[in-house]
């Protein structure tokens with residue numbers, strides 16, 4: 513008898529970020545297969561993967577070279593630990609990442625998720641100052657609405673009232689800086705226009721400057737999603753902003769941690785977002801696209817200056833007593849190495865830059881004219897726009913209208929998978945996606961938004 517996966521799912525699974533009352537009201541897509549940039553369900557229906565399977569996929573699914581590298585690693589060793597042992601794929605991948613990232617980043621600490629990469633950065637930044645005698649540096653700074661993952665340390669950095677209401681007793685408090693989008697004097701962050709962004713960035717920088725002038729003595733690090741805050745709703749920052757944040761951190765003796773979990777590997781139009789600001793962070797977090805969206809591997813990169821302070825005798829307890837069982841898993845490292853080889857051989861970055869322009873033109877033509885769409889925000893292949901009842905006066909739909917969710921459901925009928933953030937529609941195509949699929953993605957999204965807004969009250 514054929515298994516009824518929908519029924520079984522409803523009985524046994526607990527989905528992340530999902531209200532199950534709503535989940536049970538719809539028949540879920542049960543994905544069974546993938547082919548290139550498409551996901552295939554149990555009925556054999558094909559869907560264009562419009563959000564790179566949660567912002568991870570780089571070269572399409574089942575890229576033959578990545579699959580073959582994984583198969584050959586499976587035949588050798590699938591898992592061995594980095595605690596007290598080492599292995600070839602982790603050494604090679606660490607070496608590759610050191611070569612690819614800004615020069616001062618020389619050490620790679622492996623974990624298995626974006627959140628754990630951030631958590632490791634928190635621990636390293638904290639311990640670094642303790643070890644050089646600046647024991648009062650125990651606080652952190654992050655941007656309003658930042659998202660750095662869902663472990664308690666990263667939730668502390670990304671504390672968000674609607675999602676983490678009531679969690680204060682578990683989290684530590686962090687200094688918050690309004691990002692450029694929250695510093696627009698005119699319309700508020702959702703309707704900021706591109707030409708206002710530079711001015712808004714200056715206001716945000718000023719707020720950090722004032723904070724650091726008074727509190728730098730107690731601040732260990734500033735955490736930032738460089739160039740674009742993803743889960744906040746795709747909120748861009750000009751590269752000059754990141755440059756200034758770097759300057760302020762250096763000036764005030766505070767570490768800069770760049771969380772490139774979402775922005776890394778071509779997504780913003782450069783290998784890493786920091787390149788566009790010509791800066792180097794003290795710590796950098798990578799995950800998602802690192803393995804091309806195949807298996808979970810994450811990395812926290814550090815400068816040698818930071819690493820050096822962790823040296824000493826065993827009884828100095830300067831080691832980083834931190835790690836995860838599967839951190840730097842050999843299968844994952846082999847997948848990441850193959851992904852990075854394909855990234856270079858197939859000139860994925862060039863394709864990402866080309867399709868980002870295609871995306872800009874298609875969005876202008878198909879999405880911008882729609883009646884219920886606010887200004888479009890785009891950084892490379894990261895796109896967000898809000899669906900609003902009245903874009904002129906920013907009036908949103910009621911949350912219970914679930915208008916973006918309805919648009920997502922319509923997009924599925926068009927053969928496209930997307931996932932919104934509240935009523936912000938998000939498009940996040942894979943950096944290697946061909947142009948014709950970018951056009952299909954935007955066309956289908958426009959159609960879906962039109963249908964959802966015409967049905968909404």
Ligand SMILES: Cc1ncc(COP(=O)(O)O)c(C=O)c1O
Pocket residue numbers: 625626627628630659660661662737742743771772773774775799800
């Ligand atoms: C910037 C950023 N940091 C961290 C994370 C957390 O990554 P993970 O879900 O792999 O823990 C995300 C996930 O979306 C992210 O966008």
